[in-house]
Amino acid sequence: MIINILAGGPEDLLPDLTEYREESAIWIGVDRGVYYLLKRDIKPLIAFGDFDSVSQEELTLIEGHVGELKRYKPEKNETDMELALNWALGQNPSIVRLFGATGGRLDHLFANVQLLYNPLKANKSAAIYLIDRHNTVFLKEPGTYNIKKNLAEKYISFVPLTLNVTNLTLEGFKFPLKNRHISLGSTLCISNELISDYGTFSFSEGILIVIRSND
CATH class of the missing domain: 3.40.50.10240 (Thiamin pyrophosphokinase, catalytic domain)
Incomplete structure (x- = not known):
């Protein structure tokens, strides 16, 4: 199983997502990343976030197109990306790809790089990649x-x-x-x-x- 997770980092740093649209791949949206997916006619199976980075119009669109929407308060112990990744690892995938996780705020970047350690810490066999237009990190x-x-x-x-x-x-x-x-x-x-x-x-x-x- 392949799970692709798209977060809400700068849109201009996203790679061409059509390269990753395998028929069997599951897509997850994280906060504004859900809107990015819908713009590309990709319907996420599930979405995570506090959705403080989308407008009310964009949130209405998201609510109308995503079947399972997990909303959280901004004040929480995990980032939206960590919540999505923990869910993904619970599905026992072979590959997890993180998109929209670089650029913008440096605290988010360093946190997302450290999240690559989670499968090792949890003794999961999933290969996890952080991917943007210029880099692949693992x-x-x-x-x-x-x-x-x-x-x-x-x-x-x-x-x-x-x-x-x-x-x-x-x-x-x-x-x-x-x-x-x-x-x-x-x-x-x-x-x-x-x-x-x-x-x-x-x-x-x-x-x-x-x-x-x-x-």
Whole structure:
């Protein structure tokens, strides 16, 4: 099962959502993201939010087109995106994609990046991606991984989420590494590129943020 979640970040940073409209995919709207979906003729299965970022006219449209609308007070312990993601993970999906989660307020951006950790914390097997027009972001636990060249996102960066990431090895990259330790705050692994159709990266401890980007 694939679940796509669209939040209310700046609309100009959204990718072309038609690329993600698999027949089996379930769409969830978060706050103003529900309106963005309806504008694109995508009907979300369920919607979450306090809806303080939509006009009364837009809210009326949302209420008329979404069957299950979960409304919350602005004063709550979780963000709207976290509430939607927790629901999504409860459906045991194989993939979750987060859109509309970057740009605008930096507190929302950092919170949404940290939400990528939730499946690992909950021992869920779902692969979760944060996607905008210029970036795809995901987390990896220790292991060895293949990564494919993609000219649309030619830059690949590795950023530690934990205090340390140990024995990081990069093969098939313009700037290779061998058993290198990187710590929180390091910029050593920013803006690397693949020189082969495929590369590999591996590490033995820590959690990595992997960012695939274009200009």
